[in-house]
């Protein structure tokens with residue numbers, strides 16, 4: 001006889017899912033094996049233990065292992081400042097331009113073709129001319145970041161503004177909204193979700209172009225440390241800075257998300 | 270039209286025509302349509318599907334310009350949408366990013382009222398439609414019927430001179446619909462606002478209105494004006510009033526006639 005159907009599903013077992021850890025575990029053991037058995041020399045790939053020591057020393061500088069000991073905060077602050085400046089520039093220009101493009105035919109015809117024409121030049125392609133204009137240094141880096149982050153911000157803000165339902169526009173006009181009111185009380189809030197997505201993408205791009213800008217020979221910043229360490233043959237520092245950029249980038253993303261969560265209405269759409 | 274009568278009218282649609290040009294073809298959606306509503310009157314418009322009812326309302330609201338003729342509210346020509354005419358849409362048109370109170374207070378905020386004043390007034394109007402305790406909910410957290418109440422409250426907060434309603438209860442179930450009809454009549458009695466109510470439901474039109482304009486098939490124009498002299502206040506008992514049934518049959522017969530393409534109506538100017 002068939003078992004009677006029960007409405008209560010069996011309670012899910014509370015245990016850690018081990019599957020996601022399989023691949024990292026395998027990579028780590030391969031790394032340990034390769035470096036431990038002397039198949040790979042230290043100047044190509046340092047051992048995991050050494051990498052961890054270097055990372056701790058990079059941040060706290062207790063052991064004075066190398067020239068970069070304890071310099072993390074200074075470099076991170078320099079990088080963070082460039083990202084913040086470039087990203088802010090991109091956001092301040094990109095969000096209003098994108099929203100206007102999405103809600104006004106006139107602005108779209110004025111801006112969109114040019115923006116997309118400029119976008120056809122890959123961001124890296126701007127590096128030489130930026131160095132000519134701004135010299136090697138912070139200004140080139142900030143310029144590259146602002147330029148590259150602008151596009152995803154602009155495109156997504158425009159998408160958000162275009163997602164405004166015509167019925168909302170009619171409703172707002174019927175309730176007495178002027179064109180200006182319409183922008184601030186309908187286009188802006190309705191396009192906010194897409195704009196927020198664009199800002200997150202833009203921040204990600206900012207970190208990518210930070211590294212590009214800093215590789216070209218600025219005295220400080222995480223990208224500069226990377227390049228410098230390569231010249232000095234300190235591979236472990238290269239690895240550690242890569243990790244540092246990933247961590248700082250992810251933290252900034254989480255910060256932005258937390259900010260959105262405070263600003264965006266909690267409405268379930 | 271009789272000028273004296275025009276004087277007494279609040280909302281006047283005078284020989285209005287509307288032509289759309291789509292795909293290189295021009296089409297008259299409304300042709301030579303004349304109707305009017307006196308202050309505080311409840312007028313309903315019924316007609317076959319596609320006869321231009323929504324188009325008529327869009328012109329009254331000021332969303333669409335008229336091709337010919339004129340529309341006036343209190344003697345002033347209608348040019349563009351404005352808060353003196355509240356429009357109830359068939360679809361849900363609440364702003365999902367605002368709470369119920371935010372939606373209802375939206376028009377007041379545009380008029381420059383402070384946040385607190387707008388909220389206070391919004392709560393007062395919400396009380397009128399029985400949704401005071403849902404002030405801080407978002408539209409997505411409400412049922413379809415509740416959303417229609419909020420939509421109504423949002424219009425009323427602006428104290429419009431006229432309400433223009435385009436099949437606002439079309440998407441509701443029968444019971445909620447009856448509740449909404451009752452509520453609308455209550456509010457209308459209290460606020461003494463002129464209502465133009467478009468519907469394809471003949472019973473609804475008769476139940477609610479003082480007079481019903483029956484339109485021809487496209488291009489829409491007034492085929493007949495039917496006076497509804499059912500006693501007020503209208504209650505659920507009114508639905509079964511034999512007088513209502515009789516009027517319903519009359520209007521349905523007119524609509525069936527009007528649907529026949531070979532039928533050439535002898536169009537009456539209502540006044």
Ligand SMILES: Nc1ncnc2c1ncn2[C@@H]1O[C@H](COP(=O)(O)OP(=O)(O)OP(=O)(O)O)[C@@H](O)[C@H]1O
Pocket residue numbers: 289290291296297298316317318319320321322323324325469487
């Ligand atoms: N923007 C437009 N462009 C071209 N034609 C239009 C437009 N809007 C409406 N029409 C035409 O005008 C006619 C009347 O449309 P309308 O929406 O006013 O009908 P309706 O009476 O409201 O119908 P229903 O009862 O089905 O809602 C239709 O034939 C429609 O195709």
Ligand SMILES: [Mg+2]
Pocket residue numbers: 322323324
């Ligand atoms: Mg319609």
